[in-house]
Amino acid sequence: MPLYTLQNKSPLFHLSVDKILTSWTALELAVQNGQGGAYGKQIATWMRGAVEDFFYQNDDLMADEVAEFLATIMNQELDTIVDDNSLDEIGDRLCAHFRLAMDPMKTEELTKLHVEMDAAAAAVKPPPQHQQAPGDESDSDEDDDEEAMETEETGSTPTNGHSSSSHRAGDNTVTQPDEEGWVTVVKSSKKH
Numbered sequence: 001m002p003l004y005t006l007q008n009k010s011p012l013f014h015l016s017v018d019k020i021l022t023s024w025t026a027l028e029l030a031v032q033n034g035q036g037g038a039y040g041k042q043i044a045t046w047m048r049g050a051v052e053d054f055f056y057q058n059d060d061l062m063a064d065e066v067a068e069f070l071a072t073i074m075n076q077e078l079d080t081i082v083d084d085n086s087l088d089e090i091g092d093r094l095c096a097h098f099r100l101a102m103d104p105m106k107t108e109e110l111t112k113l114h115v116e117m118d119a120a121a122a123a124v125k126p127p128p129q130h131q132q133a134p135g136d137e138s139d140s141d142e143d144d145d146e147e148a149m150e151t152e153e154t155g156s157t158p159t160n161g162h163s164s165s166s167h168r169a170g171d172n173t174v175t176q177p178d179e180e181g182w183v184t185v186v187k188s189s190k191k192h
Contacts, residue, residue, distance in 0.1 A: 012107060081184055
């Protein structure tokens, strides 16, 4: 009999799913861009539980099966096609974490991975947004200069303009929803 089941889930794997999906750029960008409508955040939360259950309901999952499951959820629930190879990476990571969580001898290793993930997340956390007081326009010229530089680098119009068709986020380019409501995340080929 397995140590953990659908009725008796591993708290470490639950934490792994939460950390991995929370740090997944494609999911984060889909929610930020309003995919899933007003329910985008709730869908992302539900997705964590659905992914966790998927592992307990299926024996010996392979990373490509997990990637396909994630792609289906992103497509059906968030109207997003993920085209940046992150599905394979997330599938690999989830499978590795599940194997560690199911082995009582490997829980310390999984706990160390969680600590490393927390450190990595803290290192890339954006600085707090500067709140501009009404009538204080001292920073607006700097913002315009940064926006112009970003536009030159990406070859698109500023993201706060209504004519924008895409913008860069990290190493990915995210297109605005097309006429059918689809958003595509494409891995950038440009190295920094």
